């Protein structure tokens with residue numbers, strides 16, 4: 001069993017956050033320790049959608065090169081290597097408190113990001 005001193009010594013060597021990097025929970029808008037739990041999470045999420053033009057272009061090139069795994073390999077070498085998915089939004093360094101994270105409600109996190117993404121889009125215009 002680790003003594004308190006040993007635990008403190010181990011914590012010293014871990015990557016950290018400064019006070020000014022702490023923000024309220026992205027989901028419940030409360031402080032990271034509001035529940036008394038000292039653990040919290042930093043999330044980064046990206047959302048993508050399939051770009052059908054890129055898929056069609058890739059598929060067409062594969063067919064032109066004879067199809068199958070050989071066609072796919074040749075298309076990879078000869079083709080333009082288009083994006084087959086496009087990033088819709090990203091959210092970096094989102095802090096989430098332990099109770100929100102443990103609620104297991106990923107849909108809540110996604111709703112937050114989508115709402116923020118809409119907000120950002122409005123602010124750009």
Ligand SMILES: [Zn+2]
Nearest residue numbers: 025028097100
């Ligand atoms: Zn929270």
